[in-house]
Amino acid sequence: MTNGFYSIISFFFFIFLLRNILFWVSLWQIKEYRSDRLRAHLLSTRQGRSLIFGFENIIKITVLLLFFLIIFVDKLTFYYSIIVSVIYLISFIKVIYELTNKKFKLPKITIKSILIFFLTFLIGLLLYLLPLLDKFFWLVFVDKILTFIIAFEIALFSIPSDFYKDLIIYRAVKKRNLYKKLLVIGVTGSYGKGSTKEYLATILSGKFNILKTPSNNNTSIGVAKTILSSLNERKQIFVVEMGAYKIGEIKEICSIAKPRVGILTAVNDQHIALFGNLNNTMKAKYELIESLPNNGFSMFNAGNPNSLNLACKTKRKKIIYFADYNDKTAQILKEAPSLSQETESLHMLPYEACENKNLEYDIVATNIKIDKFQISFNVELKNKNKKISSLKVRLLGGYNVENLLPGIYLADYLGMTKSEIRESLKKILPIKKTMEPFITQKKTVFIDDTYNSGFASVDSAVExxxxxxxxxxxxxxxxxxxxxxxxxxxxxxxxxxGGICDYLILTNNDFIEEIKKGIDKSQGECVIMVDSPKNIASFISVTFAKNDVVVFEGREAGLPLKFLEYEKVN
Structure with missing residues (x-):
């Protein structure tokens, strides 16, 4: 092969190499540079498994192994170089396709991602310039080895990262201890914690100076940074969202923030691949309740069976809140003792702690009415014999009522009047990318729910x-x-x-067989599609018109929105 030909193939190779480095840095970043989350992705999703067992990877590994055959047969060297050349020509075309269809994955620009990218690229360039074996073989070798080099770099960076994290947390704890009168409210749960935190902060801001953790900044380092950057003597209440992927992480956040009120929104099998089982998930979430001081109290959502189970378990002062959508309070308690061994697959554990206990609800939402862009409801504060009628809020989906109740209860508890609570509720709007409504020129309603995705959020969106x-x-x-x-x-x-939608449009083939079985069983007329973001957007533009609705659920579902035109619903 001539040097000119090799230079052309090298160009194709480096374009793909840049794409591959960006892809892996982005994937690690999405998984928060956690090996447990990346491992779960690689082993439990079709997308992840394709990175290991996919056709492209198998071909490249086969080509690497074939080299040890051709070194003994010189005549095969030419054909070997042709095979490698075709591989990187196809890889180059793949990159162009991803760019034109906006499927090209880029990591968020941070110091860490920039360092990993440039260090990996420099290592790749150095290896390319210093081939130890046949230069075509070496291209494939460098391609495959860089994935492991990125993993090694991340492990290496974890040493100074851990030291930096410990230093930040140490400084945050010292600063937090200076504010003895600060009321800290912790919010955790498998779902609903982000919305509950945002609504709570908005409601209480009607009377108090509020600090809250921004966005989904719900880790120990995120909470510590919020304290260091934003906590001051003017802040009266600190609302802290607490996330976790394993036992011990919420306990660590509590040791930093020192909450006096703990809100448990719900527990289900979200992230169960990391926790191991539902019991571990419940233990992790319950760490918030166990960390509360003697003068603190907890709040539990009775609409979620596992949260209710933990409410029954705790001996601490507790407040139980409930959104009564269909007078199902009695039904939940009636069925509790008879739940079978299959309950874990239904996102709940048996109510062992609830048996023979007379539960009372401290705050209940009733007369819930759900419109397309508004919810109205009444609230009864049982322990005060107080009722707040005809509350209205511009949110989508009835499930939001249970996320509003902790804020309403605490507003009343802290002395806000009915009128102050009403005014605060008027300020609440859909959180960005969380059941956020838009409308097109054709009057089709788009609902952007791409911020996060779980069983409960999909179920609620379909409802x-x-x-x-x-x-x-x-x-x-x-x-x-x-x-x-x-x-x-x-x-x-x-x-x-299948029983509600006309179309289910998937962004990838993960669990496609199970999904098809469910659609078939529903006996509905729902059509299943799997396509690229650009093609999905084209289909939506042509197919939907006035009075139609399209809900975008999960991060990948946000990609077609980049090809569509729409505006906010007023």
Whole structure:
């Protein structure tokens, strides 16, 4: 092969190499540079498994192994170089396709991601310039080895990162201890914690100076940075969202923030691939309750069976809140003792702690009315014999009522008047990318729910779609980190989707067989599609019109939105 030909193939190689480095840095970043989350992705999703067992990877590994055959047969060297050349020509075309279809993955620009990218590229360039064996073989070798080099760099960076994290936390704890009168409210749960935190902060800001953790900055280092950057003597209340992927992480956040009130929104099998089982998830979330001081109290959502179970377990002062959508309070308690061994696959554990206990609800939402862009309801504060009627809030989906109740209760507890609570509720708007409504020129309603995705959020979004009389489509990124429940969960969701939606548009093929079975079982007329973001956007533009609704659920589902035109709903 001539040097000119090799230079052309090298160009194709480096274009793909840049893409591959960016892809892996982005993937590690999405998984928060955690090996447990990356491992769950690689082993439990079709996308992840394709990175290991996919056709492209198998071909490249085969080519690497074939080299040890051709070194003994010189005549095969030419054909070997042709095979490698074709591989990187196809890889180059793949990059162009990803760029034109906006499927090219880029990491968020941070110091860490920049360092990893440039260090990996420099190592790749150095290896390319110093081939130890046949230069075509060496291209494939460098391609494959850089994935492991990125993993090694991340492990190496974890040493100074851990030291930096410990230093930040130490400084944050010292600063937090200076504010003895600060009321800290911790919020955790498998779902609903972000919305609950935002609504709570907005409601209480009607009377108090509030500090809250921004966005989903719910880790120990995130909370510590918020304290260092934003906590001052003017702040009266600190609302802290607490996330975790394993036992011990919420306890660490509590040791930093020192909450006096703990809110447990719900527990289900979200991230169960990381926790191992539902019991571990419940233990992790309960760390917030165990960390509360003697003069503190906890709040539990009775609408979630596992949260209710933990409420029954605790001996601390507790407040139980409940959104009574269909007078199901009595039904939940009636069925509690008889739950079977299959309950874990249904996202709940038996109510062992609840048996023979007379539960009382401290705050209940009743007369809930759900419109397309508004919810109205009444609130009864049982322990005060107080009722607040005809509350209205501009949110989508009835499930939001239970996320509002902790804020309403605490507002009353802290002395806010009914009128102050009403005014605060008027300020609440959909959180960005969380059931956020838009409308097109054709009057099709788009719902952006791409911030995060879990079983409960998909279920709630599909339930919301019943309000529309026209065509209904769900653009869904299949769920992740569900462990052994993943197949059952996707089947269950598909069963419901099939009975409500006209179209289910998937962003990838993960759990496609289970989804098809659920759709077929539903006996509905829902059409399943799997396509690229650009093609999905084109289909939506042509197919949907006035009175139709399209819900975009999960991060990947946000990609088609980049090709569509729409504006906010006023």
């Amino acid at each position: 919301y779609m019943k309000l529309y009389k026209g065509k209904k489509a769900l653009v869904l990124s299949p769920l992740i980190e569900l462990g052994k429940n993943a197949s059952f969960d996707h089947y269950s969701l598909a069963l419901k989707i």
